[in-house]
Structures are given as C-alpha cells and as structure tokens.
Amino acid sequence: MWRIVGRVGCGVALLCLGGCWWPVPGGGPGRQANNAAEDQITAASVAGIEELWSAPTDDGAVGDPVTSLRGVHVGDATSVYAFADHDGSRLWSYAPDGAGSTPQPFVTGEEVWAGGAGGPTVALDASTGAVVRTIVGDQTLLGLGESYAVFGYRIVPGAAMVDGLTAPPRPGCAAAACSSALMKILPGRCRWETTPSSMLASVWCN
Amino acid sequence: MPVGNNAFFDAGFGLVQLNGSNIGNGVRRYSFDSPLPCSWAPYAMCPLWVTQLDGTDSVSPVLSDDQATVYVGTDAGTVYALDAVTGNIQWSAPVGSQVIDSPALANGRLYVPTESSGLVVLDATGCGSATCSPLWAGPSSGAVTQQPAVAGGVVFVGNSDGDILAFDAAGCAAATCDPSWSDSTGSPITGAPAINNGQLYIGTADGRLIAYGIP
Numbered sequence: 001m002w003r004i005v006g007r008v009g010c011g012v013a014l015l016c017l018g019g020c021w022w023p024v025p026g027g028g029p030g031r032q033a034n035n036a037a038e039d040q041i042t043a044a045s046v047a048g049i050e051e052l053w054s055a056p057t058d059d060g061a062v063g064d065p066v067t068s069l070r071g072v073h074v075g076d077a078t079s080v081y082a083f084a085d086h087d088g089s090r091l092w093s094y095a096p097d098g099a100g101s102t103p104q105p106f107v108t109g110e111e112v113w114a115g116g117a118g119g120p121t122v123a124l125d126a127s128t129g130a131v132v133r134t135i136v137g138d139q140t141l142l143g144l145g146e147s148y149a150v151f152g153y154r155i156v157p158g159a160a161m162v163d164g165l166t167a168p169p170r171p172g173c174a175a176a177a178c179s180s181a182l183m184k185i186l187p188g189r190c191r192w193e194t195t196p197s198s199m200l201a202s203v204w205c206n
Numbered sequence: 207m208p209v210g211n212n213a214f215f216d217a218g219f220g221l222v223q224l225n226g227s228n229i230g231n232g233v234r235r236y237s238f239d240s241p242l243p244c245s246w247a248p249y250a251m252c253p254l255w256v257t258q259l260d261g262t263d264s265v266s267p268v269l270s271d272d273q274a275t276v277y278v279g280t281d282a283g284t285v286y287a288l289d290a291v292t293g294n295i296q297w298s299a300p301v302g303s304q305v306i307d308s309p310a311l312a313n314g315r316l317y318v319p320t321e322s323s324g325l326v327v328l329d330a331t332g333c334g335s336a337t338c339s340p341l342w343a344g345p346s347s348g349a350v351t352q353q354p355a356v357a358g359g360v361v362f363v364g365n366s367d368g369d370i371l372a373f374d375a376a377g378c379a380a381a382t383c384d385p386s387w388s389d390s391t392g393s394p395i396t397g398a399p400a401i402n403n404g405q406l407y408i409g410t411a412d413g414r415l416i417a418y419g420i421p
Contacts, residue, residue: 042359065408
C-alpha cells in the first residue's frame, strides 16, 4: 500500500543523506531556497565574505549550482560538472546526449542526475561522473525542482513517486521545450514521467 | 478533500482544458497517488485543482513548511498565496514589476526577485486583507534574475548586471534597505545563489561557477 514518507523537511534529507544542503534548485523540494542549518554565513559575518575561487565551464552560461557530499555541480549549455568545494578544481564533467539547453543537475544521495533536451537522462556517480543508470525515454526530462514544488514522496513497491505542483507551460513555446517531468527520486525500478504540455504520462521500468 | 492521502478530486476538467493552451496562466496541483481512479485513468494522473492567475506566465511555486500554502509570482507583477488544499487565493500582492523567478521563503518572509523593483519582501502570512503591500525592498541596478537564497539571517540575490548582493533578511526598519555586502562578477548572474557549509555559490553568463565564503 501507499506509504507517505514525504514531508518537505524529510524530503531534503532523503535527497541528500548525510547533511548536505541544496541538492536541487531552490534548495529542496519545496523550493524555499532557505538553508536553515547554515551557521557560518550570517548577518554578523557577511561583510567579511570574499570570493574563494572561480571555476570555468566549457560552454556558456552556468545554471543553478547544487551540492552533493562530493562537491558542487552545475550545468552549462552542453555538460554537467562537478567541482571540489574547497578549491574549485574540476572533478569531472559529463555531456548528456542531445543537450541543447542547460542540463540542470540535481542530486539524490550519491547520484547526480542530468538530462539533455531530447536525450536520455542519466544518473551519475557523484564522485566519479561515471554513468550509473540511463533512463531511456523520448521526452525531455528536467530535473526535480526545475519547475515543480514537491509536496512529498510516496513509496510503492519498486518505485517512489512524488506529489507535485507546477506552473503551466509557457504560452507559445514548443512542446519539447515546455515539457517537464517528475521522476522517482529514491532507489527503485519504476519511474513515472509526465509532460504537462501534453498531459501524457508514462511509467518506465528498468 | 484531504490532500496527500490518496483522495482524488476530479474537478471535471476535460482533456481539452488540461491541454495547457486553454487554461492560460495558473497553478495546478497534481496528485500521483494512484494510477486509476479519476476520470482520465489512462493518463494515471489527476489534477486536484487549477487556479487562474493574472498575466501570461508564472514562476515555479514555493511551498510553505507546513505545506498549507503555495506561493507563486506572475509576469504581471503579482505574488499570490494560495491554499494548498483548495487552490483558493488567500491573498495577493502587487510588487511593481514582473516576478522573474520563484520567491525564497524563510522565517515568515517571502523574498521576491523582480524585473525592475529589485528584491521585494512580503509577509508570508499576509496582512489580514485580500491585497497586501511589501514590507520593504532592496534596490538592484539590474533585474534580479534568479531566485534569492537565504541563510543565517542574510538574503542573497544576483542580478543582470553581474552583481551579487546581500541584505539583512530582517530588513532595516525602513521601506528601502541597502545591501550589507556586494560584489561584482562582471557577468550577469544566471545560476541562482546556493548556500552550503559556509560557502555561497553562483553561476554566471560567461561560464563561471564562483564560490564565496569567509577566507
């Protein structure tokens, strides 16, 4: 039976076990962009912060940074990157097939998820960038948090799903560009994807 | 109608209405509880509600901690608070210009990134009436292009001029507050501020990931 495990707070923990924050754009499933655990950057210390490092990517504008226990991850027009948080050294990069827009990464546990426009979505080992899993589908996958706020997670046998809330597709944009997707965020076999522009939903199992 | 407990509400919308173009701007909530019970079972997904907003586009929604309220801004320059169960509008607030990205939500305040009004701050609990006014604003020379980030009583914003600005999240007891810290990256901010373990990260249009912190 369905088991509700999701509240936004524990959802963050599920997304990034071990204490890291900001695994998805907006900081967590509720997109509040509030790191309540931060105790180093404060109103008292902010005047003293400085640029620590700057790391270049290879192909244009950099999207929203997210963090894992292994480093900081961003996407540009063609690739997803991992940088060491202490010095900005590049740990790895990965170019998803079909990337044509910023492949915004997001983090679940030890995996960094990335997808290109029209290409498959992959789960990468956060430490090495090696492909752990490939999700085959012919629809664009955008990362969790890209256009959704998430109410909670539900675990069913073999899969985990999310309750989502979204703004509608942008008027006039092409269906492929408007597509959004939800995908499972916990280990399991099946995933559910939906594209609000077409309202088609699919379940993939791997 | 409980939300999040497998209860479905078939609002009576047909596929045509749910096809996007006929809805216009709005927020929808979906339930993924069951693959079957609603009237369009083959699609395995049911809308719980759909709420019309002003303008033609809206940013990604933000949820309150208790998941009771949804916040969303529109390109018409309005921020809405909606009941997450019913979709009813609790209050709205004009912020003076287009809302560009999701607000940040922290400690009962909404930090709204706008096209030409800078950072606009609202009371997330409303004001006791249907239309609310901002508490204070943080000026920005360029559009605040990304969702702000809050940590340690500080709110960070990036703008189209390449500035990263920090404001005291509590404000300054005035209608307009000056930043408590700023830096110029030389390139528009394209990656929203993220804060983790004492470091602030941003992305820039010229292809850089920049980290800030206490040296």
